[in-house]
Amino acid sequence: MNFKRVKLIASEEWKSINRQKVLIYLVFIIVAVLSLAAYIGWENVHHHNEEQEHYQSEVVQQWENQPDRHPHRVSHYGYLVFRDKYPLSAFDFGVNSYVGNSVFLEAHRQNTMNMSDASFSNGILRFGELSMALIFQLILPLFIIFIGFGSVSGLKQNGVLKLILVQNTTYKDLIFGKTLGIYAVTMAYFLPILILGIAFTGLMSGADAEGLIPRAFLLVASYSVYFLIFSFVVVVFSALNKTPKSTLLVLLIVWFSMVFILPKAAQTLGANIYEAPNKNDFDISIHNQIKKEGDSHNPDDQHFKELKEEILKKYNVNSIEELPINYGGLVFAEGEKITTKIFGEKFEELIKIYQNQNKVSEFLGFANPYLAMRNMSMGFSGSSFSDAVSFQRQAEKYRYDRTQYLNKLQQEEIKYYKESQKERTQRINNELLKQMPPFKYQHFSTYEILKEQILGISAFVFMLFALVLATNYIQKNSNKFL
Numbered sequence: 369m370n371f372k373r374v375k376l377i378a379s380e381e382w383k384s385i386n387r388q389k390v391l392i393y394l395v396f397i398i399v400a401v402l403s404l405a406a407y408i409g410w411e412n413v414h415h416h417n418e419e420q421e422h423y424q425s426e427v428v429q430q431w432e433n434q435p436d437r438h439p440h441r442v443s444h445y446g447y448l449v450f451r452d453k454y455p456l457s458a459f460d461f462g463v464n465s466y467v468g469n470s471v472f473l474e475a476h477r478q479n480t481m482n483m484s485d486a487s488f489s490n491g492i493l494r495f496g497e498l499s500m501a502l503i504f505q506l507i508l509p510l511f512i513i514f515i516g517f518g519s520v521s522g523l524k525q526n527g528v529l530k531l532i533l534v535q536n537t538t539y540k541d542l543i544f545g546k547t548l549g550i551y552a553v554t555m556a557y558f559l560p561i562l563i564l565g566i567a568f569t570g571l572m573s574g575a576d577a578e579g580l581i582p583r584a585f586l587l588v589a590s591y592s593v594y595f596l597i598f599s600f601v602v603v604v605f606s607a608l609n610k611t612p613k614s615t616l617l618v619l620l621i622v623w624f625s626m627v628f629i630l631p632k633a634a635q636t637l638g639a640n641i642y643e644a645p646n647k648n649d650f651d652i653s654i655h656n657q658i659k660k661e662g663d664s665h666n667p668d669d670q671h672f673k674e675l676k677e678e679i680l681k682k683y684n685v686n687s688i689e690e691l692p693i694n695y696g697g698l699v700f701a702e703g704e705k706i707t708t709k710i711f712g713e714k715f716e717e718l719i720k721i722y723q724n725q726n727k728v729s730e731f732l733g734f735a736n737p738y739l740a741m742r743n744m745s746m747g748f749s750g751s752s753f754s755d756a757v758s759f760q761r762q763a764e765k766y767r768y769d770r771t772q773y774l775n776k777l778q779q780e781e782i783k784y785y786k787e788s789q790k791e792r793t794q795r796i797n798n799e800l801l802k803q804m805p806p807f808k809y810q811h812f813s814t815y816e817i818l819k820e821q822i823l824g825i826s827a828f829v830f831m832l833f834a835l836v837l838a839t840n841y842i843q844k845n846s847n848k849f850l
Contacts, residue, residue, distance in 0.1 A: 373537055374545040381549025385515050394514070395557045398507060405500045406565045409458035413569070420450040420469065424806075432802050436795035439778040440700065443475035443771050449807040451481070451759045454750025455577050456584065458569035460501030462751025471760065473767035475704065475774070476664075478711045481760060500565045501745045504591055505738060506627050508558060509598045513619045516550040516602040518612035525611050530850055540843045543603050551599040555592065562591055577750075579814040586748045586817070593828050594741045600835045601737075607842050607849055626738045634732045634739065638725030650718060657710045664703025675702055689784060696791065697778030704775060708768045715764075719757055726753060733827040740831075744824035750811055754820055759809055766807050773804055 385391065427448045434445065450470045457464055468481030520542065523529035532542065566584050602619060609615040645653070662671030676688065679698065688695040726743075733740030746752040777796055785791040812820070842849055 370541050373541045377542060377545025378548035381546050382552055385553045399561055402500055402503055402561050402565060405498050405503055406568050409499055410569045413453045413458040417452050420452055424450050428806055434798060436798050438792055438794060439774040439796055443774045446472055446474040448472050449763050451809050454811055455580060456570040456749040457751035459566055460745045460749035460751055461497050461499045462746035462749060463753050463756060464751045467756040471763040475771045476707060478764055505741055509623055512550060512554055512598045512602055515553060517606060517616045517619055519546040519603050520606040521609045521612045521615045538843060539846045540839050543607055543839045546603045547600045551596050554595050563588060578811055582814040583748050590744050594737060597737045597831050604835060604838050626736050630732060630736050631739060634729040638728035642721045642724040644721045654710055654714050658707055662706045664699050672699060693779040694782045694784045696784060697775045701772055701775035704771050730823045733824055734830050737831055740824045740827040744821045747817055747821045762809055770804055
């Protein structure tokens with residue numbers, strides 16, 4: 369490959385594209401829509417985080433100002449935790465609008481996320497939301513197709529290609545040069561708006577989120593490679609077709625398949641291969657497992673009969689009234705331990721099914737740059753399915769720790785009476801409730817994100833390698849593509 373000749377071809381392609389008068393109008397329209405999307409994204413995240421901070425503060429205030437109560441009543445009083453949106457999710461909304469933003473925490477019960485934007489929408493979310501990521505993923509490839517579909521096939525139609533190839537220019541030089549020219553035009557017009565958009569939506573949000581700058585860099589780098597892959601794809605297809613008209617038709621079919629047909633097919637295929645249980649079956653399986661292992665609300669449960677004998681023996685007493693701790697609090701703590709363990713196991717089984725469904729989409733990313741880019745963009749922006757699952761896990765851990773703290777207070781601060789009504793009249797000082805630290809959602813570290821997105825990164829490397837192989841094939845069989 370002659371690098372000097374590649375550079376010359378790229379330079380000529382740059383000039384040729386920029387001579388098109390319609391180009392500046394097209395760029396202006398896309399930049400205007402991107403600017404609107406940036407503002408919408410920033411306003412969305414800024415408003416959401418302000419709102420959730422207000423309500424979280426209100427929940428904490430209500431919790432700390434509640435009257436003196438029995439610890440078990442407090443555990444059923446409940447507590448609400450909220451998920452703050454990562455600043456870069458203003459760039460890519462991902463699954464945020466569908467998975468919910470809060471979880472209600474209470475004893476003996478694991479609740480899932482609720483209050484999603486989709487639950488309050490009028491149905492427009494089914495058609496997608498206007499975000500910068502959506503435009504870069506869907507519209508920019510169309511822009512690249514528009515400026516590059518005739519890059520090689522146009523030379524064939526005009527009879528210029530043969531003249532170029534007899535002047536010691538190889539087909540490989542031509543494809544690489546045209547690709548770099550198209551890529552340079554795309555980056556010159558849209559790299560600044562990509563960087564500014566990420567800076568505006570994420571870095572200038574004022575939020576102190578872990579790994580913000582590395583994630584922003586990864587977003588810029590991944591989209592830059594995405595544009596390179598599409599530039600390469602357009603030129604290769606232009607080389608494989610005889611006329612610009614046929615090239616444009618094929619590329620539009622490929623684009624439509626990539627962004628609409630394959631993603632839907634991947635979703636359907638994943639759901640059929642890895643079938644998830646419905647919520648009713650999921651809840652029933654947990655209930656049955658609890659009955660089998662130990663139900664703290666059943667006085668005749670064998671597990672808790674054995675626990676009672678074990679505790680009496682441990683403290684060398686004859687009745688639970690003689691215990692130095694509250695037996696009811698101990699039973700609730702053991703019951704919480706059992707239900708949490710069972711729910712955790714069932715929940716992880718369910719998440720594994722959903723992850724396997726998503727893996728179908730990730731593996732199809734090796735043949736579809738849009739799928740690979742979509743998954744990486746959500747991951748780097750903190751708006752992926754994994755982020756939602758992480759919040760659910762953290763909320764559940766916080767719920768368990770909080771409930772066990774209250775059970776411990778019951779064991780230590782409440783005297784046990786055989787007559788339950790007599791025990792329930794006892795109270796603990798609400799100052800003890802303030803010792804539990806507030807919930808703070810921890811986002812993934814940069815290292816964890818890179819591990820999570822290794823398939824998408826590998827897909828991009830694979831596609832670039834495949835395009836180089838395709839170029840070599842065209843070079844070796846150049847007579848077929850004149």
